[in-house]
Amino acid sequence: MTMPVDPAGFRQAMARFPGAVTIVTSLTPEGERRGITATAVASVTADPPSLLVCLNRKTGTCAAVAQTGRFVVNLLPGDGGDIALCFAGVGGASGEAKFKVGDWREDEHGLPVLQGAVVSLSCTVSESLIAGTHQVVIGQITHIRVGAEVEAPAPLVYEQSRFHRLAPI
Ligand SMILES: Cc1cc2nc3c(=O)[nH]c(=O)nc-3n(C[C@H](O)[C@H](O)[C@H](O)COP(=O)(O)O)c2cc1C
Numbered sequence: 465m466t467m468p469v470d471p472a473g474f475r476q477a478m479a480r481f482p483g484a485v486t487i488v489t490s491l492t493p494e495g496e497r498r499g500i501t502a503t504a505v506a507s508v509t510a511d512p513p514s515l516l517v518c519l520n521r522k523t524g525t526c527a528a529v530a531q532t533g534r535f536v537v538n539l540l541p542g543d544g545g546d547i548a549l550c551f552a553g554v555g556g557a558s559g560e561a562k563f564k565v566g567d568w569r570e571d572e573h574g575l576p577v578l579q580g581a582v583v584s585l586s587c588t589v590s591e592s593l594i595a596g597t598h599q600v601v602i603g604q605i606t607h608i609r610v611g612a613e614v615e616a617p618a619p620l621v622y623e624q625s626r627f628h629r630l631a632p633i
Contacts, residue, residue, distance in 0.1 A: 479623070479624050479625060480623070480624065481623070482621050482622070482623040482628070483503030483504070483505075483621065483622045483623070484503065484505065484539055484619050484620070484621060485501060485503055485539075485540045485544070485548050485619070485620040485621065485622050485627065486501070486502050486503070486505050486537050486538055486539050486540065487499050487500070487501060487502070487537075487538045487540065487547060487548070487551050487566075487578060488500055488502045488505070488517050488519065488525060488529075488535055488536070488537055488538075489525070489535065489536045489538065489575055489576040489577075490525050490528035490529045490532060490534060490535045490536070490575060491528060491532055491534070491573075491574060491575050491576075492524070492527075492528045492531065492532070493528075493531050493532060495574070496559065496560055497559075497560055497562075497563050497568075497576050498523075498524045498525040498527075498528040498559065499525055499551050499562055499563070499576060500519070500520075500523050500525045500551055500552070501548045501549075501551040501552040502517055502518070502519070502537075503622050504517060504518035504519075504598075505517050505518075505537055508602055512590075512604050512605075513604065513605040513608075514587075514590065514602055514603060514604050514605065515537065515585065515587065515602070515603055515605065516600060516601060516602045516603070517535070517537065517600075517601050517603065518595070518598045518599070518600050518601075519598060519599050519601060520597055520598055520599075521594070521597060521598060521599050522597075524558070524559060526599050529589065529599075529601055530592070530599070533588055533589040534573055534575055534586070534587065534588055534589070535575070535586075535587050535589070535601070535603060536571055536575045536576065536577055536584055536585065536586050536587070537584070537585045537587065537603075538576075538577065538578040538581040538583075538584045539581055539582040539583045539584070539619055540578075540581065540582070540619065540620040541580060541581070541582050541611070541617035541618070541619065541620060542617060542618045542619065542620050542629035542630065543617075543620075543629075544566075544580075544620045545620060545627045546565060547565050547566045547578070548620060548622075548627065550562050550564075550565040550566075551565075563576065566578055566579075566580075567579040567580060571584075571586045571607060572586065572606075572607060573586070577609065580611065580617075581609070581611055582610075582611050582616065582617055582618075582619045583608070583609065583610050583611065584607075584608075584609040585603075585605050585607070585608055585609075586605065586606050586607040586608075587603025587604060587605050587606060588603060588604050588606055589601055589602070589603055589604075590602050590603065590604045618630045618631065
């Protein structure tokens with residue numbers, strides 16, 4: 465079956481790609497927390513250790529990252545579906561109000577880190593470019609926090625518009 469090459473066809477095609485579900489967080493210059501659910505996160509290079517995130521330019525998180533040059537990628541555990549929905553805006557929470565869901569701590573620079581995340585990666589922006597509606601942000605990793613080493617929680621995965629717990633075959 466061929467699909468039209470338009471935004472709807474693109475969304476249907478990309479929905480087949482399973483994505484690890486993260487919460488990308490930042491702080492505004494005034495110190496308010498911002499965060500969104502994001503699956504557009506990828507490894508870039510181990511030297512220097514870097515990753516990229518794609519952030520909708522309309523979001524407060526994108527603005528905070530652009531203004532302060534810092535963000536954190538928090539990989540959700542399999543039971544983090546309620547956090548993912550809240551930070552995707554489902555239920556209507558926005559800005560600081562999203563952080564009522566989840567146990568949030570602070571990293572070395574005061575940015576929100578999720579207690580219980582599979583891994584949390586604090587980053588400083590090294591490069592950034594506009595791609596249509598989104599900002600592609602490359603971050604150099606400054607701190608790595610890995611959750612429970614014994615029986616590490618399986619991550620939350622999004623595919624075909626549904627959340628899944630990753631399980632070994
Ligand atoms: C599973 C899932 C993955 C998402 N991935 C991204 C992403 O990678 N980048 C992005 O900008 N928005 C992504 N979104 C949408 C944002 O989470 C949503 O637009 C954002 O929470 C809106 O926040 P606001 O209402 O505070 O602006 C995703 C949503 C879901 C449900």
